[in-house]
Amino acid sequence: MTSRRDLAEMLHPLLRSLVAAERPVLAAHGVSMWGYAVLGALDDGSVRTQAALADAIGADKTRIIGTLDTLQAAGLITREPDPRDRRARILAITGAGREIRRSVRAEIQAGEERLLAHLPEADRRGFLRALHALHRLARQPG
Amino acid sequence: MTSRRDLAEMLHPLLRSLVAAERPVLAAHGVSMWGYAVLGALDDGSVRTQAALADAIGADKTRIIGTLDTLQAAGLITREPDPRDRRARILAITGAGREIRRSVRAEIQAGEERLLAHLPEADRRGFLRALHALHRLARQPG
DNA sequence: TATTGTTATACTCTATAACTATA
DNA sequence: TATAGTTATAGAGTATAACAATA
Numbered sequence: 001m002t003s004r005r006d007l008a009e010m011l012h013p014l015l016r017s018l019v020a021a022e023r024p025v026l027a028a029h030g031v032s033m034w035g036y037a038v039l040g041a042l043d044d045g046s047v048r049t050q051a052a053l054a055d056a057i058g059a060d061k062t063r064i065i066g067t068l069d070t071l072q073a074a075g076l077i078t079r080e081p082d083p084r085d086r087r088a089r090i091l092a093i094t095g096a097g098r099e100i101r102r103s104v105r106a107e108i109q110a111g112e113e114r115l116l117a118h119l120p121e122a123d124r125r126g127f128l129r130a131l132h133a134l135h136r137l138a139r140q141p142g
Numbered sequence: 143m144t145s146r147r148d149l150a151e152m153l154h155p156l157l158r159s160l161v162a163a164e165r166p167v168l169a170a171h172g173v174s175m176w177g178y179a180v181l182g183a184l185d186d187g188s189v190r191t192q193a194a195l196a197d198a199i200g201a202d203k204t205r206i207i208g209t210l211d212t213l214q215a216a217g218l219i220t221r222e223p224d225p226r227d228r229r230a231r232i233l234a235i236t237g238a239g240r241e242i243r244r245s246v247r248a249e250i251q252a253g254e255e256r257l258l259a260h261l262p263e264a265d266r267r268g269f270l271r272a273l274h275a276l277h278r279l280a281r282q283p284g
Numbered sequence: 285t286a287t288t289g290t291t292a293t294a295c296t297c298t299a300t301a302a303c304t305a306t307a
Numbered sequence: 308t309a310t311a312g313t314t315a316t317a318g319a320g321t322a323t324a325a326c327a328a329t330a
Contacts, residue, residue: 004270006247007254008160009182010277013200015157017280018150040151051311058155060299065313087306087311105148112149118279119272126268127276128146130261134269135152137260138159192289202322207290229288229329 018112025107029100030074034059034067039101042077042093049088058139076100160254167249171242172216176201176209181243184219184235191230200281218242 019033026036037057047053050068054061068091071077076097082088093101116124161175168178179199189195192210196203210233213219218239224230235243258266 004251005274005277006182006250007273008157008164009179010273011153011157011160014273014276014280015150015153016200018153022150037151040148049311058158061312062300062314063298082311085307085311087304089312108148109146115276115279119275123268123272123275126265127272130265130269131149131152131156132147133261133265134156134257135147137257138156193287203289204291204323205321227288227330231289 018115021111022108025104025111029104031076031100031104032067032070034064035071035076036101036104038064038067038071039076039093039097040105042091043098043101048090048092049082050091053091071097160257163253164250167246167253171246173218173242173246174209174212176206177213177218178243178246180206180209180213181218181235181239182247184233185240185243190232190234191224192233195233213239 022033022036026033031039034057037059038053041047041053041056045056047056050064051061054064057064068077068079072079074096076094078092078094079089082090116127119127164175164178168175173181176199179201180195183189183195183198187198189198192206193203196206199206210219210221214221216238218236220234220236221231224232258269261269
């Protein structure tokens with residue numbers, strides 16, 4: 001019988017504080033939270049269509065449209081019709097988009113490292129390993 | 143230069159999946175998520191007034207009122223005027239409230255343990271230790 | 285004048301359904 | 308008929324401001 005706090009009870013304020021720390025960084029580079037998520041998925045990944053992108057970042061397909069409009073207008077992504085299926089649109093990150101993504105990411109992770117520096121090295125490593133594993137598990141159905 | 147994912151990027155879907163797992167448990171016992179948080183704070187803690195309660199669970203004072211109404215109507219908490227300061231109301235959990243809180247908590251943590259069982263023992267322990275520490279840090283101003 | 289609890293209002297986010305153009 | 312993207316609408320959740328009672 002454990003007498004610890006519930007995981008969600010601890011994760012919720014932690015996530016809130018991380019998001020609050022990200023906000024000024026994102027604002028300084030002129031991208032929204034979802035915009036940053038989109039740039040990350042396009043920079044890292046094999047995602048090419050909007051439906052696949054929405055699924056990759058855990059968003060509804062209807063919700064990312066405004067974000068894509070903004071990113072495209074700012075020249076951070078391209079969105080071209082797929083010649084092989086003219087219903088679909090092929091997304092790609094531009095050089096400028098990649099640049100912004102890398103700057104934002106570096107600043108965000110630098111802030112995270114300052115937070116993680118409070119932990120003993122062993123716990124810090126275990127935490128990151130466990131988090132990667134749980135993240136993979138949580139994204140599976142079931 | 144780390145090449146890991148952002149913390150928030152991993153924490154967000156994990157929290158979502160934990161919350162989704164809690165939902166049917168809470169529904170089966172007839173309490174809302176915020177109701178469960180309130181019962182937890184009152185059962186554990188030294189919180190007595192509504193303002194202190196709101197602060198303890200990270201909610202706005204205007205947001206918990208409907209929750210308190212529901213809990214009181216269900217006989218899970220009491221809410222009496224403070225004779226020493228008639229503006230304030232003294233909150234307390236009832237026996238029935240404590241009973242429900244313990245059942246829900248046991249079920250939620252049992253589900254969490256099933257998830258954590260996927261991790262190597264050392265990472266699991268480091269994860270929980272780190273999470274407790276980060277939770278405390280995140281609740282501090284700064 | 286400040287504070288506790290309350291109510292009312294507005295704003296943001298998200299989910300759902302319906303539409304278009306292609307297939 | 309089914310699918311990719313889009314638009315419109317409604318709902319939930321949240322924040323802000325204003326209020327009554329008490330200090």
